[in-house]
Amino acid sequence: MNDMAGNIFFVGLMGAGKTSLGRQLAARLARTFYDSDQVICERTGVSVPTIFELEGESGFRERERQAIDELTRLQGIVLATGGGAVLRAENRECLHTRGTVVYLHVAPEVLFERTRHDRNRPLLQVDDPLRRLHELYRARDPLYRSVAHCVLDVGDETYFSTFKQLIELLSGSH
Ligand SMILES: Nc1ncnc2c1ncn2[C@@H]1O[C@H](COP(=O)(O)OP(=O)(O)O)[C@@H](O)[C@H]1O
Ligand SMILES: O=C(O)C1=C[C@@H](OP(=O)(O)O)[C@@H](O)[C@H](O)C1
Numbered sequence: 645m646n647d648m649a650g651n652i653f654f655v656g657l658m659g660a661g662k663t664s665l666g667r668q669l670a671a672r673l674a675r676t677f678y679d680s681d682q683v684i685c686e687r688t689g690v691s692v693p694t695i696f697e698l699e700g701e702s703g704f705r706e707r708e709r710q711a712i713d714e715l716t717r718l719q720g721i722v723l724a725t726g727g728g729a730v731l732r733a734e735n736r737e738c739l740h741t742r743g744t745v746v747y748l749h750v751a752p753e754v755l756f757e758r759t760r761h762d763r764n765r766p767l768l769q770v771d772d773p774l775r776r777l778h779e780l781y782r783a784r785d786p787l788y789r790s791v792a793h794c795v796l797d798v799g800d801e802t803y804f805s806t807f808k809q810l811i812e813l814l815s816g817s818h
Protein backbone atom coordinates (compact mmCIF):
# COMPACT_ATOMS: atom_id res chain seq x y z
CA MET A 645 0.00 0.00 0.00
CA ASN A 646 1.63 3.22 -1.09
CA ASP A 647 -1.05 5.80 -0.64
CA MET A 648 0.21 8.86 1.14
CA ALA A 649 -1.39 11.15 -1.47
CA GLY A 650 -5.20 10.81 -1.40
CA ASN A 651 -7.57 10.90 1.54
CA ILE A 652 -6.93 8.57 4.45
CA PHE A 653 -9.92 7.39 6.48
CA PHE A 654 -9.75 5.44 9.76
CA VAL A 655 -12.35 2.90 10.85
CA GLY A 656 -12.47 0.55 13.83
CA LEU A 657 -14.07 0.03 17.20
CA MET A 658 -14.16 2.49 20.10
CA GLY A 659 -10.68 2.93 21.55
CA ALA A 660 -8.90 1.54 18.47
CA GLY A 661 -6.93 4.76 18.09
CA LYS A 662 -8.71 6.38 15.12
CA THR A 663 -8.78 9.83 16.68
CA SER A 664 -5.32 9.86 18.28
CA LEU A 665 -3.39 8.10 15.49
CA GLY A 666 -5.35 9.99 12.83
CA ARG A 667 -4.50 13.34 14.36
CA GLN A 668 -0.83 12.45 14.63
CA LEU A 669 -0.68 11.05 11.10
CA ALA A 670 -2.21 14.26 9.74
CA ALA A 671 0.42 16.31 11.57
CA ARG A 672 3.18 14.09 10.20
CA LEU A 673 1.87 14.40 6.62
CA ALA A 674 0.96 18.10 7.01
CA ARG A 675 -2.68 17.28 6.17
CA THR A 676 -5.86 18.66 7.61
CA PHE A 677 -7.35 16.36 10.24
CA TYR A 678 -11.04 15.86 10.82
CA ASP A 679 -12.88 13.69 13.27
CA SER A 680 -16.54 13.12 12.42
CA ASP A 681 -17.53 13.08 16.13
CA GLN A 682 -15.73 16.35 16.72
CA VAL A 683 -17.40 17.96 13.69
CA ILE A 684 -20.83 16.82 14.93
CA CYS A 685 -20.09 18.24 18.41
CA GLU A 686 -18.90 21.56 17.00
CA ARG A 687 -22.06 21.83 14.90
CA THR A 688 -24.46 20.98 17.69
CA GLY A 689 -22.53 22.63 20.52
CA VAL A 690 -22.99 19.55 22.73
CA SER A 691 -21.16 16.29 23.47
CA VAL A 692 -21.80 12.88 21.90
CA PRO A 693 -23.48 11.56 25.09
CA THR A 694 -25.81 14.58 25.10
CA ILE A 695 -26.81 13.96 21.47
CA PHE A 696 -27.56 10.31 22.34
CA GLU A 697 -29.64 11.50 25.30
CA LEU A 698 -31.60 14.11 23.37
CA GLU A 699 -32.00 12.47 19.96
CA GLY A 700 -31.23 8.80 20.57
CA GLU A 701 -28.71 6.77 18.63
CA SER A 702 -30.74 7.21 15.44
CA GLY A 703 -30.49 11.01 15.71
CA PHE A 704 -26.75 10.73 16.14
CA ARG A 705 -26.47 8.35 13.15
CA GLU A 706 -28.27 10.79 10.89
CA ARG A 707 -25.89 13.59 11.90
CA GLU A 708 -23.01 11.19 11.35
CA ARG A 709 -24.24 10.26 7.86
CA GLN A 710 -24.37 13.93 6.91
CA ALA A 711 -20.87 14.61 8.31
CA ILE A 712 -19.33 11.57 6.59
CA ASP A 713 -20.86 12.52 3.25
CA GLU A 714 -19.51 16.07 3.50
CA LEU A 715 -16.07 15.26 4.90
CA THR A 716 -15.30 12.45 2.45
CA ARG A 717 -15.83 14.89 -0.44
CA LEU A 718 -12.80 16.91 0.72
CA GLN A 719 -9.35 16.29 -0.78
CA GLY A 720 -6.09 15.34 0.87
CA ILE A 721 -7.46 14.94 4.38
CA VAL A 722 -7.08 12.48 7.23
CA LEU A 723 -10.44 11.54 8.76
CA ALA A 724 -11.17 9.63 11.94
CA THR A 725 -14.70 8.23 11.82
CA GLY A 726 -16.75 7.16 14.82
CA GLY A 727 -16.80 3.41 15.49
CA GLY A 728 -20.37 3.03 14.21
CA ALA A 729 -19.91 4.92 10.95
CA VAL A 730 -19.69 1.65 8.99
CA LEU A 731 -23.19 0.59 10.07
CA ARG A 732 -24.80 2.47 7.18
CA ALA A 733 -24.17 1.22 3.65
CA GLU A 734 -24.12 4.77 2.30
CA ASN A 735 -21.27 5.68 4.68
CA ARG A 736 -19.34 2.57 3.65
CA GLU A 737 -19.74 3.57 0.01
CA CYS A 738 -18.51 7.15 0.65
CA LEU A 739 -15.53 5.92 2.63
CA HIS A 740 -14.48 3.13 0.28
CA THR A 741 -14.73 5.16 -2.92
CA ARG A 742 -13.32 8.50 -1.75
CA GLY A 743 -10.12 7.50 0.01
CA THR A 744 -7.88 4.82 1.43
CA VAL A 745 -9.61 3.17 4.37
CA VAL A 746 -7.46 1.83 7.21
CA TYR A 747 -9.07 -0.57 9.67
CA LEU A 748 -7.38 -0.43 13.06
CA HIS A 749 -8.06 -3.97 14.22
CA VAL A 750 -7.85 -4.34 18.00
CA ALA A 751 -9.16 -7.13 20.26
CA PRO A 752 -12.09 -6.36 22.59
CA GLU A 753 -9.96 -7.08 25.70
CA VAL A 754 -7.44 -4.40 24.71
CA LEU A 755 -10.22 -1.95 23.84
CA PHE A 756 -11.82 -2.58 27.21
CA GLU A 757 -8.62 -1.64 29.04
CA ARG A 758 -8.30 1.53 26.99
CA THR A 759 -11.89 2.71 27.42
CA ARG A 760 -12.90 1.47 30.87
CA HIS A 761 -12.52 4.85 32.61
CA ASP A 762 -13.98 6.91 29.79
CA ARG A 763 -17.54 8.28 30.18
CA ASN A 764 -17.73 9.81 26.72
CA ARG A 765 -18.86 6.67 24.87
CA PRO A 766 -22.57 6.11 25.53
CA LEU A 767 -22.59 2.57 24.05
CA LEU A 768 -20.11 1.43 26.70
CA GLN A 769 -22.00 2.84 29.71
CA VAL A 770 -23.49 -0.58 30.50
CA ASP A 771 -23.04 -3.13 33.30
CA ASP A 772 -20.69 -5.28 31.27
CA PRO A 773 -18.75 -3.14 28.77
CA LEU A 774 -16.39 -5.98 27.85
CA ARG A 775 -19.31 -8.13 26.80
CA ARG A 776 -20.69 -5.19 24.81
CA LEU A 777 -17.33 -4.77 23.07
CA HIS A 778 -17.37 -8.47 22.13
CA GLU A 779 -20.88 -8.07 20.67
CA LEU A 780 -19.87 -4.97 18.74
CA TYR A 781 -16.76 -6.75 17.49
CA ARG A 782 -18.80 -9.70 16.19
CA ALA A 783 -21.29 -7.43 14.46
CA ARG A 784 -18.87 -4.90 13.03
CA ASP A 785 -15.58 -6.64 12.26
CA PRO A 786 -16.98 -7.92 8.90
CA LEU A 787 -18.20 -4.40 8.06
CA TYR A 788 -14.82 -2.82 8.84
CA ARG A 789 -13.13 -5.47 6.67
CA SER A 790 -15.58 -4.92 3.82
CA VAL A 791 -14.85 -1.20 3.67
CA ALA A 792 -11.10 -1.27 4.37
CA HIS A 793 -8.29 -1.18 1.83
CA CYS A 794 -5.81 -2.24 4.49
CA VAL A 795 -5.91 -3.62 8.02
CA LEU A 796 -3.48 -2.77 10.80
CA ASP A 797 -3.47 -5.47 13.48
CA VAL A 798 -2.79 -3.72 16.75
CA GLY A 799 -1.95 -5.74 19.84
CA ASP A 800 -1.23 -4.32 23.26
CA GLU A 801 2.02 -2.70 22.08
CA THR A 802 2.80 0.94 22.76
CA TYR A 803 1.16 3.80 20.98
CA PHE A 804 4.46 4.81 19.36
CA SER A 805 5.08 1.31 18.02
CA THR A 806 1.60 1.35 16.46
CA PHE A 807 2.22 4.74 14.90
CA LYS A 808 5.45 3.45 13.35
CA GLN A 809 3.64 0.38 11.94
CA LEU A 810 0.97 2.65 10.51
CA ILE A 811 3.53 4.78 8.68
CA GLU A 812 5.17 1.62 7.31
CA LEU A 813 1.85 0.22 6.17
CA LEU A 814 0.89 3.40 4.35
CA SER A 815 4.28 3.93 2.74
CA GLY A 816 4.30 0.41 1.34
CA SER A 817 7.33 -0.85 3.23
CA HIS A 818 5.31 -3.48 5.02
N1 LIG B 1 -1.01 1.01 20.60
C1 LIG B 1 -1.93 1.97 20.62
N2 LIG B 1 -2.45 2.43 19.48
C2 LIG B 1 -3.42 3.40 19.52
N3 LIG B 1 -3.91 3.95 20.66
C3 LIG B 1 -3.40 3.53 21.83
C4 LIG B 1 -2.40 2.52 21.86
N4 LIG B 1 -2.11 2.27 23.14
C5 LIG B 1 -2.88 3.08 23.88
N5 LIG B 1 -3.65 3.86 23.10
C6 LIG B 1 -4.59 4.84 23.62
O1 LIG B 1 -5.91 4.38 23.34
C7 LIG B 1 -6.77 5.50 23.17
C8 LIG B 1 -7.46 5.39 21.85
O2 LIG B 1 -8.46 6.35 21.85
P1 LIG B 1 -8.96 7.12 20.57
O3 LIG B 1 -7.83 7.61 19.73
O4 LIG B 1 -9.95 8.12 21.05
O5 LIG B 1 -9.69 5.93 19.78
P2 LIG B 1 -10.96 5.96 18.84
O6 LIG B 1 -11.05 7.31 18.22
O7 LIG B 1 -10.67 4.86 17.85
O8 LIG B 1 -12.12 5.63 19.72
C9 LIG B 1 -5.90 6.76 23.25
O9 LIG B 1 -5.96 7.28 24.55
C10 LIG B 1 -4.51 6.22 22.96
O10 LIG B 1 -3.48 6.98 23.53
O1 LIG C 1 -18.88 2.78 18.07
C1 LIG C 1 -19.81 3.63 18.10
O2 LIG C 1 -20.96 3.36 17.74
C2 LIG C 1 -19.48 5.02 18.54
C3 LIG C 1 -18.17 5.40 18.59
C4 LIG C 1 -17.75 6.73 19.05
O3 LIG C 1 -16.54 7.14 18.40
P1 LIG C 1 -15.10 6.47 18.69
O4 LIG C 1 -15.07 5.17 17.92
O5 LIG C 1 -14.13 7.46 18.19
O6 LIG C 1 -15.02 6.25 20.17
C5 LIG C 1 -18.86 7.75 18.82
O7 LIG C 1 -19.04 7.96 17.45
C6 LIG C 1 -20.15 7.27 19.44
O8 LIG C 1 -19.97 7.17 20.83
C7 LIG C 1 -20.60 5.93 18.87
Ligand SMILES: [Mg+2]
Pocket residue numbers: 662663664679681724725726
Ligand atom coordinates in the same frame (compact mmCIF):
# COMPACT_ATOMS: atom_id res chain seq x y z
MG1 LIG D 1 -12.58 8.75 18.07
